[in-house]
Amino acid sequence: MKLFEQPSHVLHDMLVNNEITSLELTEAILSRIDEVEGDVKAYLTLTRDEAIAQAKAVDEKIARGEKISFLEGIPGAIKDNICTKGVKTTCASKILQNFVPPYSATVVNKLNAENAVILGKTNLDEFAMGGSTENSAYFPTRNPWNTECVPGGSSGGSAAAVAAGTAVWAIGSDTGGSIRQPASFCGVVGMKPTYGRVSRYGLVAYASSLDQIGPITKDVTDCAHILNIIAGHDDMDSTCVNEAVPDYTKALVEDVKGLKLAIPKEYFVDGMDPDVEKAIRDSIKKLEELGAEVVEISLPNTAHAISTYYLIAPAEAATNLERYDGVSYGERADGVDIVDMMTNTRSQYFGEEVKRRIMIGNYALSAGYYDAYYLKALKVRRLVKEDYDKAFEKVDVIVCPTAPSPAYKIGEKIDNPLEMYLQDVCTVPLNLAGLPGISVPCGFSSKGMPIGMQLIGKPLDEATLIRTAYTYEQSQDFHKSRAALGGK
């Protein structure tokens, strides 16, 4: 395998054993970017000089005989809705096209404290609203497995970069599936931790009660290591859970004996791609052979999760995005008075999907509709959560597809927003319930596109997800497959 194809844990060992330097590694990834970024278009901003400087500093530290931490000297990428001090953070929106944050997100501070090499900021659907990265105001990102297909979204840039070898690891955010679904489409591992497990400070808010930051990696081992780095309490985020962070790498054991896995029948929806269904059923059988007990369960309110999500998320977004008023930061358009200026600013610089969600949200929150829509959604949200609470009294992990189909063609669904929303059927219920979920590669479609299996866990039980995902991963070779990218 070439350097750009290796996961972080292999590269870390090579750095420790003086087989490579961080500068060699960083230059290898940068030349991979030169080679394929024109085809993939995962990045909105590259920070080459800073990356090289960081790599040299790590090499000096190694030369002095100092011990290095896991991600030290290993190049990765950050989704462009996570604030990086002094480096443009656009949310793939024109309204933040010149925004340079005066502070960094807690997650970025933690990665910097680790001396990770940061290569740049990755593309997304504008303000993380979308599932294909086509809603970026700049350009769509392409799936490295077939550049005519979407990489998924909204963390499409992060997932595509890891799959293309233009980043060893990446950070994404997940409000309704935005880490897990692109990980599934791009054949990589993506985890949405429990709501509150990772600080959201410095993550540009989309839907605050649903948003969560997590890792996108080449395998489960890297996922566990990066979760160790980014998880934990933070005074700057009052919704961050104040519970000790276990060492997630201790869960990297090949053993699912005695674990009780559940298949929720509602997740095998009508119209599901037959290749996806087969891959998931085969994987569940594999887990059973490896010693897990498998039972079928029912989560009856799953059918209402999409409606609930597409009221709550837009309602929170409508409120959160009020701040883009042309006053304190972001772009400003001209206007005869302040209301005119604000209206012109928002009309000119927000994209179509963002406008659509703001309007749905304000509609659901407005007088006369509040009880029928927003309040109703908050009640059904409790029902969705209670379904899981009941299930987890009896089982340890729920297993299902991450998405009902593999990656589709660019342009195929973009004109029909409702059809696009329905694709989120397997991922949004977890965000409503605040539960952790991981997507692991579990096969390929007949057209050679990756398929992801989603594992859902109890609150704060990421360790059992990692253990199950790792045991499955080690039993097959899907995570070692790499996108061909025209032989490059």
Next chain:
Amino acid sequence: MKVTKKDLETVALLSRLSIPAEKEEQYTQQLSAILDYIDNLSTVNTDEIQPIAHVLPISNVFRDDVVKESLDRDLALSNAPLKDEGYFKVPKILEG
């Protein structure tokens, strides 16, 4: 739920968005289709159900009232579209 042109105007005003005439039809159709779908919630019995705004059992997170370091004013104003002597500058708010 059929979203009318008038509904669209109201919600656009609330959202501080102006919708160009040639886009009105598209938006009313798309919003109607989305709200039609969402209407399936009305079939769910929630009579005895309390709403939840978020899933964590956390409320009233307090901290000691101690002054901490914060952004300096120039840095906080560094992204302002228009500023003047340490303040954000905006178009006229009051008449007269």
